[in-house]
Amino acid sequence: PYGDDAYYRHRPTLGIKPNKLRKIDDHFGFNPDMSGMERLFKDGKMAVFHGCGYDQPSYSHFTSMAYWQTAAPNSGESLGWVGRLADALDPNVTANYLVNVDATQSLAVVAKNHVPVVFDDPKEFGRKGLFNSRPLLDKDRVATSNSSQAQRRLLELAKSARQASEKVRSACENYSTPIDYGIAPLDLNKIAALINADMNTRLYYTSFRRNxxxxxVQQPNLHQRLLTYFSDAVSGFFSDMERIGRADDVVMLVFSEFGRRVAENTNLGTDHGTANNMYLIGNSVKGGHYGDLPSLTALTDGNMQHTTDFRQVYATAISGWLGLESHEQVLRYRFKEFPVFS
Known part of the structure; x- marks a missing residue:
């Protein structure tokens, strides 16, 4: 927020000078190497939501991430919001409807009915327990009238797992693209391969791993490098979607578990904070700024006061993009949506 003098008062060393930023208006600019994000915003394909957070914020990575992944702060919710969304959108439980690209399953995709496809390396993808039991399952893969419900369910899962692993491997092996995703594609290239293969998937979830x-401490160079990786991967993904003719079919939601404290610390870094930005990106998005800007001077214990409940952005995507009008089925409560989708 180069247009706010308080930014430079709080960060006299870390604050990026106006002449080095990629300015998008008279108040905000992107980090110097985030050319991809700058282009998406200026093309009107990015909605930026300001001051996102929740009441009684946690400064623990693990606790706060659990709150964002369940969309249920301070509740003990065991199901993920994306998992609950899959159950609400697809009560018939279509195979491969929900995909999580990661080494381990995220809490966000834990569902009551859907079993998400979870993989990291497509060549090694397979549910380990089921794979080890494959000879037995192949021998008895036809359920009989005497089979118990648990046995039939196990056989169904085994069949689904084998089919999913074959589809994922084939999709990724057969996909090639001239598009540059940058140094760290953030698994978005794998998602592009699955979209190109016309999987039944409607919901994909991935994260910036090992970040x-x-x-x-020593924030400037490392932070800029990580933001560059992120910007290049996201812009590369959308360029790839344009190339394969699927750009109108995709919207990306971006979030983090919390922001950073307003003032820099004595180690040339920033500490855990509260309010944060979220993004919705895609051809169908009405680009621009949404939500009230949190004050950089009226702070609580050095942190911004959130102005937007992060679940408002979830609700906007659920109802506005995915078409589930009663988003309280997923989020438990009704939230005011933003006018992001026409």
Whole structure:
């Protein structure tokens, strides 16, 4: 927020000078190397939501991430919001409807009915327990009238797992693209391959893994490098969607578990904070700024006061993009949506 003098008062060393930013208006600018994000915003394909957070914020990575992944702060909710969304959108439980690209399953995709496809390396993809039991399952893969419900369910899962692993491997092996996703594609290239293969998937979930965004010390160079990786991967993904003719079919939601404290610390870094930005990106998005800007001077214990409940952005995507009008089925409560989708 180069247009706010308080930014430079709080960050006299870390604050990026106006002449080095990629300015998008008279108040905000992107980090110097985020050319991809700058282009998406200026093309009107990015909605930026300001001041996103929740009441009684946690400064623990694990606790706060659990709150964002369940969309249920301070509740003990065991199901993920994306998993609940899959159950609400597809009560018939279509195979491969929900995909999580990661080494382990995220809490966000834990569902009551849907079993998400979870993979990291497509060549090694397979549910380990079921794979080890494959000879037995192949021998008895036809359920009989005497089979118990648990046995039939196990056989169904085994069949689904084998089919999913074959589809994922084939999709990724057969996909090639001239598009540059940058140094760290963030698994978005794998998602592009599955979209190109016309999987039954409607919901994809992935994360910036093994990242070092927790910049308590020596923030400038590392932070800029990580933001560059992110910007290049996201812009590369949308360029790839344009190339294969699927750009109108995709919207990306971006979030983090919390922001950073307003003032820099004595180690040239920033500590855990509260309010944060969220993004919705895609051809169908009405680009621009949404939500009230949190004050950089009226702080609580050095942190901004959130102005937007992060679930408002979830609700906007659920109802506005995915077409589930009663988003309280997923989020438990009714939230005011933003006018992002026509």
């Amino acid at each position: 070092a965004f927790d910049t308590h």
